[in-house]
Amino acid sequence: xxxxxxxxxxxxxxxxxxxAIVDAAIRTLATSPDASMAxxxxxxxxxxxxxxxxxxxxxxxxxxxxxxxxxxxxxxLAGVDLTGDPREALVxxxxxxxxxxxxxxxxxxxxxxxxxxxxxxxxxxxxxxRVRSLVHRGRHEGVFRTxxxxxxxxxxxxxxxxxxxxxxxxxxxSPAHAVATISTTVLAAYAVPPTQRP
Amino acid sequence: xxxxxxxxxxxxxxxxxxxAIVDAAIRTLATSPDASMAxxxxxxxxxxxxxxxxxxxxxxxxxxxxxxxxxxxxxxLAGVDLTGDPREALVxxxxxxxxxxxxxxxxxxxxxxxxxxxxxxxxxxxxxxRVRSLVHRGRHEGVFRTxxxxxxxxxxxxxxxxxxxxxxxxxxxSPAHAVATISTTVLAAYAVPPTQRP
DNA sequence: TGTAACCCGTACACTGGTGTACGACAAGGG
DNA sequence: CCCTTGTCGTACACCAGTGTACGGGTTACA
Numbered sequence: 338x339x340x341x342x343x344x345x346x347x348x349x350x351x352x353x354x355x356x357a358i359v360d361a362a363i364r365t366l367a368t369s370p371d372a373s374m375a376x377x378x379x380x381x382x383x384x385x386x387x388x389x390x391x392x393x394x395x396x397x398x399x400x401x402x403x404x405x406x407x408x409x410x411x412x413x414l415a416g417v418d419l420t421g422d423p424r425e426a427l428v429x430x431x432x433x434x435x436x437x438x439x440x441x442x443x444x445x446x447x448x449x450x451x452x453x454x455x456x457x458x459x460x461x462x463x464x465x466x467r468v469r470s471l472v473h474r475g476r477h478e479g480v481f482r483t484x485x486x487x488x489x490x491x492x493x494x495x496x497x498x499x500x501x502x503x504x505x506x507x508x509x510x511s512p513a514h515a516v517a518t519i520s521t522t523v524l525a526a527y528a529v530p531p532t533q534r535p
Numbered sequence: 536x537x538x539x540x541x542x543x544x545x546x547x548x549x550x551x552x553x554x555a556i557v558d559a560a561i562r563t564l565a566t567s568p569d570a571s572m573a574x575x576x577x578x579x580x581x582x583x584x585x586x587x588x589x590x591x592x593x594x595x596x597x598x599x600x601x602x603x604x605x606x607x608x609x610x611x612l613a614g615v616d617l618t619g620d621p622r623e624a625l626v627x628x629x630x631x632x633x634x635x636x637x638x639x640x641x642x643x644x645x646x647x648x649x650x651x652x653x654x655x656x657x658x659x660x661x662x663x664x665r666v667r668s669l670v671h672r673g674r675h676e677g678v679f680r681t682x683x684x685x686x687x688x689x690x691x692x693x694x695x696x697x698x699x700x701x702x703x704x705x706x707x708x709s710p711a712h713a714v715a716t717i718s719t720t721v722l723a724a725y726a727v728p729p730t731q732r733p
Numbered sequence: 734t735g736t737a738a739c740c741c742g743t744a745c746a747c748t749g750g751t752g753t754a755c756g757a758c759a760a761g762g763g
Numbered sequence: 764c765c766c767t768t769g770t771c772g773t774a775c776a777c778c779a780g781t782g783t784a785c786g787g788g789t790t791a792c793a
Contacts, residue, residue, distance in 0.1 A: 347738085347739095348737090348738055348739060348790080348791055348792080349790095349791065349792085350738095350739075350740085350790070350791070351738075351739060351740090351791095354739090354740085373779080373780060373781085374780080374781070374782090375780080383740085383741090384740065384741045384742070385741095385742095386740085386741070386742080386743095386782095386783090386784095387739085387740060387741070389781090389782065389783080390739075390740080393782090394781080394782075395780090395781070395782090482723075484719070485716060485719060485720065486707075486708070486716075488702075488707045488708075489702065489707075489708060489716055489720075492698060492701075492702050492707065492708075493695070493698070493720060495698070496694045496695060496697070496698030497691070497694060499694070500690060500691070500693070500694030500698075503690075504686075504687065504690050509684075509686045509687075509690065510684070510686075510687060510690075518683060518684075518687055521682070521683060521728075522683065522687075522691060522724050525680075525723055525724050525726065525728060526720050526723050526724045528723065530719075530723060545768085545769095546760080546761055546762080546767085546768055546769060547760095547761065547762090548760070548761070548768095548769075548770085549761095549768075549769060549770090552769085552770085571749080571750060571751085572750080572751070572752090573750080581770085581771090582770065582771050582772070583771095583772095584752095584753090584770080584771070584772080584773095585769080585770055585771070587751095587752065587753080588769075588770075591752090592751080592752075593750090593751070593752090
């Protein structure tokens with residue numbers, strides 16, 4: 338390696354193109370998880386080979402997109418106030434999660450075909466842990482039911498949110514009502530059943 | 536067309552092979568929805584070309600598999616007693632539906648890539664209608680909540696059952712507890728909320 | 734203004750899956 | 764027992780997507 342500073346570094350338009358490619362990939366993969374490199378390149382307004390100049394393979398690109406999407410999501414979710422009444426905290430978390438789902442669509446489905454299962458699992462674990470600890474606290478405070486496994490309750494939230502996304506783009510649920518409908522349903526599913534009360 | 540009866544009809548082993556192919560296709564597509572013709576042929580213990588002797592294309596085969604699976608499902612679901620307390624009827628319906636899901640796995644996902652959306656929609660409508668009418672009756676009898684859309688409640692059952700299947704083969708939910716867990720959750724989500732009572 | 738960095742288009746090799754053709758061989762049914 | 768029906772293997776054409784190579788043209792940046 339030369340003692341002089343990096344000869345020229347990366348050019349400005351190159352960085353701009355990389356960003357355009359990732360953005361286009363998110364947009365494209367969000368609606369069709371098995372879009373081709375040609376599709377993504379076209380959506381980015383860039384030649385197909387140019388994509389390969391920045392990402393060695395399709396897997397590489399999907400990996401980059403996935404981590405970008407996850408990181409952004411983490412930032413948003415980290416800003417949610419999870420203190421106070423667990424039910425109200427849950428609604429706030431649902432609100433933020435819903436924004437993420439709308440944004441990333443089925444990008445994760447694309448990642449499934451590319452990343453190894455362990456990697457996928459690890460990606461899902463981060464946001465799930467947030468839900469888990471909230472559920473845990475809610476159960477401990479006697480607000481959420483304890484007659485079903487903790488992991489199941491966490492899963493139910495995931496199912497309902499994902500399902501709502503399907504209902505919305507099938508036209509059976511208005512986007513405006515989505516968050517309220519999800520919240521109402523999940524809170525009902527989480528509530529302590531009458532028979533469990535002392 | 537000759538006046539004589541069909542010269543020879545279909546041979547016995549041919550019919551046997553067709554059945555073997557369809558069975559193998561169900562088994563194979565249930566776990567990997569985008570299995571190739573070669574995979575299916577191998578699973579059926581049959582040459583790849585033999586499959587083409589009976590099904591003109593992959594789409595044809597998937598179509599045949601789908602209708603077989605749906606028909607069998609319809610027969611099972613039709614045997615469920617939907618009278619009496621809507622809550623108990625719902626549990627019976629869940630029990631039967633769960634068996635179907637376990638059996639067909641992700642065959643429908645395979646169908647999604649092949650059949651046109653309208654056809655898919657029509658296929659899902661048949662079992663959904665059964666749920667819908669039960670939900671409708673339950674709401675009319677004041678047992679199920681009416682503060683959420685009917686179509687949403689129907690969707691919730693679908694989400695929970697499908698989600699449970701994911702949880703089971705992720706090892707987070709015991710198959711033995713699946714039906715009870717699903718039923719408890721769905722009944723909680725369907726119950727009339729305290730604030731709605733007069 | 735020069736030059737390294739970059740983009741673009743075309744072309745090509747490679748892979749994996751689909752669907753067809755053909756000829757040899759086995760098996761069921763009259 | 765014979766002939767039709769069906770199966771099997773190999774081989775081939777085809778398509779779509781991935782990844783690489785190269786040469787001419789641009790663009791940023793110093």
